[in-house]
Amino acid sequence: MCETIQIRDAKGHIGQKVRLRGWLRNKRSGKNIHFLIVRDGSGEMQCVAVGEVLSEEAMDLCDRMGIESSLDVCGELSADDRAPGGVEMQVSQVEALQLVEDYPIAKKEHGTEFLMANRHLWLRSSRQIAIMRVRDEVEKAWADFFYDHGFARVDTPIFTPNAVEGTTTLFDVDYHGDKAYLSQSGQLYNEATAAALGRVYCFGPTFRAEKSKTRRHLLEFWMLEAEAAFFDHEDNMRFQEELILDTMRAVLENCAEQLAILERDTSKLEMVRAPFPRMHYRDAVKLINEKMPGREGEFEYGSDFGAPEETFLGEQSEQPLFITNFPANTKAFYMKRDPGDPETVLGSDLLAPEGYGELIGGSQREDDLEAILARVREFKLPEEAFEWYFDLRRYGSVPHSGFGIGLERTLSWLCGVPHIRETIAFPRMLHHMYP
Amino acid sequence: MCETIQIRDAKGHIGQKVRLRGWLRNKRSGKNIHFLIVRDGSGEMQCVAVGEVLSEEAMDLCDRMGIESSLDVCGELSADDRAPGGVEMQVSQVEALQLVEDYPIAKKEHGTEFLMANRHLWLRSSRQIAIMRVRDEVEKAWADFFYDHGFARVDTPIFTPNAVEGTTTLFDVDYHGDKAYLSQSGQLYNEATAAALGRVYCFGPTFRAEKSKTRRHLLEFWMLEAEAAFFDHEDNMRFQEELILDTMRAVLENCAEQLAILERDTSKLEMVRAPFPRMHYRDAVKLINEKMPGREGEFEYGSDFGAPEETFLGEQSEQPLFITNFPANTKAFYMKRDPGDPETVLGSDLLAPEGYGELIGGSQREDDLEAILARVREFKLPEEAFEWYFDLRRYGSVPHSGFGIGLERTLSWLCGVPHIRETIAFPRMLHHMYP
Numbered sequence: 041m042c043e044t045i046q047i048r049d050a051k052g053h054i055g056q057k058v059r060l061r062g063w064l065r066n067k068r069s070g071k072n073i074h075f076l077i078v079r080d081g082s083g084e085m086q087c088v089a090v091g092e093v094l095s096e097e098a099m100d101l102c103d104r105m106g107i108e109s110s111l112d113v114c115g116e117l118s119a120d121d122r123a124p125g126g127v128e129m130q131v132s133q134v135e136a137l138q139l140v141e142d143y144p145i146a147k148k149e150h151g152t153e154f155l156m157a158n159r160h161l162w163l164r165s166s167r168q169i170a171i172m173r174v175r176d177e178v179e180k181a182w183a184d185f186f187y188d189h190g191f192a193r194v195d196t197p198i199f200t201p202n203a204v205e206g207t208t209t210l211f212d213v214d215y216h217g218d219k220a221y222l223s224q225s226g227q228l229y230n231e232a233t234a235a236a237l238g239r240v241y242c243f244g245p246t247f248r249a250e251k252s253k254t255r256r257h258l259l260e261f262w263m264l265e266a267e268a269a270f271f272d273h274e275d276n277m278r279f280q281e282e283l284i285l286d287t288m289r290a291v292l293e294n295c296a297e298q299l300a301i302l303e304r305d306t307s308k309l310e311m312v313r314a315p316f317p318r319m320h321y322r323d324a325v326k327l328i329n330e331k332m333p334g335r336e337g338e339f340e341y342g343s344d345f346g347a348p349e350e351t352f353l354g355e356q357s358e359q360p361l362f363i364t365n366f367p368a369n370t371k372a373f374y375m376k377r378d379p380g381d382p383e384t385v386l387g388s389d390l391l392a393p394e395g396y397g398e399l400i401g402g403s404q405r406e407d408d409l410e411a412i413l414a415r416v417r418e419f420k421l422p423e424e425a426f427e428w429y430f431d432l433r434r435y436g437s438v439p440h441s442g443f444g445i446g447l448e449r450t451l452s453w454l455c456g457v458p459h460i461r462e463t464i465a466f467p468r469m470l471h472h473m474y475p
Numbered sequence: 476m477c478e479t480i481q482i483r484d485a486k487g488h489i490g491q492k493v494r495l496r497g498w499l500r501n502k503r504s505g506k507n508i509h510f511l512i513v514r515d516g517s518g519e520m521q522c523v524a525v526g527e528v529l530s531e532e533a534m535d536l537c538d539r540m541g542i543e544s545s546l547d548v549c550g551e552l553s554a555d556d557r558a559p560g561g562v563e564m565q566v567s568q569v570e571a572l573q574l575v576e577d578y579p580i581a582k583k584e585h586g587t588e589f590l591m592a593n594r595h596l597w598l599r600s601s602r603q604i605a606i607m608r609v610r611d612e613v614e615k616a617w618a619d620f621f622y623d624h625g626f627a628r629v630d631t632p633i634f635t636p637n638a639v640e641g642t643t644t645l646f647d648v649d650y651h652g653d654k655a656y657l658s659q660s661g662q663l664y665n666e667a668t669a670a671a672l673g674r675v676y677c678f679g680p681t682f683r684a685e686k687s688k689t690r691r692h693l694l695e696f697w698m699l700e701a702e703a704a705f706f707d708h709e710d711n712m713r714f715q716e717e718l719i720l721d722t723m724r725a726v727l728e729n730c731a732e733q734l735a736i737l738e739r740d741t742s743k744l745e746m747v748r749a750p751f752p753r754m755h756y757r758d759a760v761k762l763i764n765e766k767m768p769g770r771e772g773e774f775e776y777g778s779d780f781g782a783p784e785e786t787f788l789g790e791q792s793e794q795p796l797f798i799t800n801f802p803a804n805t806k807a808f809y810m811k812r813d814p815g816d817p818e819t820v821l822g823s824d825l826l827a828p829e830g831y832g833e834l835i836g837g838s839q840r841e842d843d844l845e846a847i848l849a850r851v852r853e854f855k856l857p858e859e860a861f862e863w864y865f866d867l868r869r870y871g872s873v874p875h876s877g878f879g880i881g882l883e884r885t886l887s888w889l890c891g892v893p894h895i896r897e898t899i900a901f902p903r904m905l906h907h908m909y910p
Binding site: 216 | 653
């Protein structure tokens with residue numbers, strides 16, 4: 041038997057006879073010839089089956105073989121610039137592992153509902169595979185980036201005993217008689233581990249019981265949150281810029297093929313440069329009230345931005361855009377006030393260009409015990425739930441900052457995919473949890 | 476102001492005057508001299524403060540500075556083999572960011588209950604920091620290993636619509652009127668994505684509502700699950716061996732300092748070699764019944780092993796040990812039968828040496844539709860819940876295998892930590908969910 045290879049390694053086997061196992065992506069047939077496009081998860085290859093070489097039985101098999109049949113083929117590889125991937129196989133032997141004749145996802149257009157109900161099969165399409173590959177690449181780039189920058193990954197808990205910021209968007213669980221909430225953020229825990237390990241991050245699923253059905257919301261999504269002792273607000277924003285540039289570099293370098301399949305205009309990504317522009321919240325409000333179609337003069341100072349405002353603001357810039365200095369009462373209790381502008385906080389949201397919305401939210405944290413106690417009281421939060429958190433301000437408090445970046449939103453931007461449901465393998469949305 | 480550095484980079488700054496920010500780990504004082512052991516998360520350094528150099532005020536500050544005070548020190552670095560880390564600072568300037576005089580975790584021994592209630596502070600101890608560093612290293616090693624072997628990371632959902640293997644150990648959530656269960660395994664989803672991407676893995680938190688209070692159980696733990704199309708049972712076991720060897724290599728190479736703090740006997744790790752020994756379930760039962768103290772003759776053929784049996788079997792071998800060929804009725808419905816021994820399955824558990832218990836469970840999966848339907852009926856599982864899963868056997872079914880490895884159990888073994896609660900930052904156990 042000849043050597044079994046993966047398609048991604050095919051270029052190293054030109055002129056050799058090899059074996060491939062995979063699925064039939066597509067087929068074109070002519071008189072006494074079949075062009076089988078085979079995919080094996082690592083890539084795609086055109087395998088040419090001709091009657092001069094194969095038995096009548098084998099040619100008949102190729103004839104009957106429908107899309108997504110699983111198969112085992114042997115043949116010699118040759119370089120062919122016209123073939124996708126640049127390599128082609130002259131088939132000398134072919135076997136079907138399973139003949140499929142009625143694959144439910146045909147080439148004709150299907151509605152979203154049908155595709156979502158068949159997500160386990162839809163994931164085999166070129167487009168969905170490309171998005172999953174970019175996702176994998178971004179996750180790897182993040183793991184490398186934080187490791188190389190001396191950040192320790194410390195996983196924070198999903199089950200949390202207290203509802204830190206109100207229960208309306210929290211899922212709860214019966215925890216052997218107690219009530220546990222599914223975490224919406226590992227930040228408070230990151231602050232504890234940053235005091236132990238200096239620079240830390242967590243990365244995991246996050247849950248929001250939101251009723252919204254927008255194209256940017258998932259009930260279960262993945263978020264990376266970083267926290268660094270001795271980072272101030274400036275360090276924090278500079279570090280976010282580095283992260284975004286490095287993520288983009290990894291994707292542009294390693295996912296050119298995937299971005300091509302997704303028809304992503306990469307020139308829009310290639311032009312991104314740091315430092316990113318910054319806009320004071322006050323100026324953002326002014327811009328919305330002056331220029332946002334249909335909203336002129338309507339936006340109230342002191343409100344938080346919704347998806348439409350984030351889209352509008354992001355569209356104003358070819359670069360990712362920091363919105364800074366939100367009014368303190370619009371943002372979480374733990375954000376530190378800007379000493380030079382004390383009605384506002386040392387925090388920022390980073391908006392993607394092209395209207396893809398918020399990628400990152402970050403801030404310097406309040407490190408003074410009295411100040412944070414006052415904020416907890418002002419927000420009417422349950423003080424006793426924060427006793428352990430207050431300890432971080434009692435025992436060796438230091439200046440520190442951090443941020444959270446959403447994986448699916450980052451992918452939505454990098455891949456140019458408008459609906460976030462395609463950026464995760466099995467999206468969980470309002471009234472959608474299957475398969 | 477002199478350059479601010481991290482302690483891990485100190486060796487590159489010998490002879491220079493630098494600035495450090497961190498926490499006071501420990502202090503020894505003599506006449507007109509203080510040895511301040513400063514930690515900054517990246518390492519520890521001895522900083523020597525002497526009255527000849529510092530003002531009376533600064534010396535007084537050093538005198539009052541208690542453990543876990545946060546501080547900012549400047550001084551010249553010199554090489555000193557006697558100092559931990561090999562570098563020492565001659566302090567020329569010192570400031571307290573926050574003076575702490577009553578840090579609750581003193582050097583005297585505390586009970587587990589106290590330490591667990593103060594986990595957010597306990598994590599600052601050398602031992603806990605060392606374990607978290609090894610954890611970070613293992614997670615990075617896994618990310619690299621799977622990336623380098625062409626496995627795509629595809630995150631599987633936590634919210635799942637059906638209780639696949641009975642509801643007794645499942646947490647459930649009200650999902651806007653429907654019932655969702657928190658996932659205990661991403662495997663079935665991995666099987667779907669493996670048919671799209673060939674080789675895949677998922678890595679995330681996993682939930683078991685178990686009532687057990689053993690030192691090996693957490694209600695929330697992290698598991699990596701891999702799945703590969705065209706891997707048979709042999710490929711699967713060989714790949715697990717590679718993974719274990721690579722994980723061990725990464726930890727031995729990069730965590731020598733941490734393993735020393737943990738007083739781990741690394742010779743036990745260094746002697747691990749592949750291939751790992753294999754033992755048929757039948758022989759394992761025989762061994763238990765012949766040799767296990769207190770259990771001689773008591774273990775019934777056809778039962779699954781509990782923690783005591785796994786400990787006993789693991790202690791019989793200096794190498795990780797595969798137990799193979801479990802009786803089909805003790806294992807999950809999706810495992811493929813061994814054609815040469817059809818009462819048993821093509822599955823294996825990998826037990827750690829030294830009695831640290833099960834690290835990995837893996838198997839070849841049943842890829843025949845009729846066979847898996849029969850198994851689902853035999854186990855009385857809800858057929859309709861598996862409709863999408865059956866599709867994987869209808870449309871291009873291929874031989875495939877996979878496994879799951881527990882992060883905390885792996886760390887327990889590598890670090891030589893008998894109780895799993897120390898291998899995760901914020902352990903969730905029966906009646907323990909704080910902080």
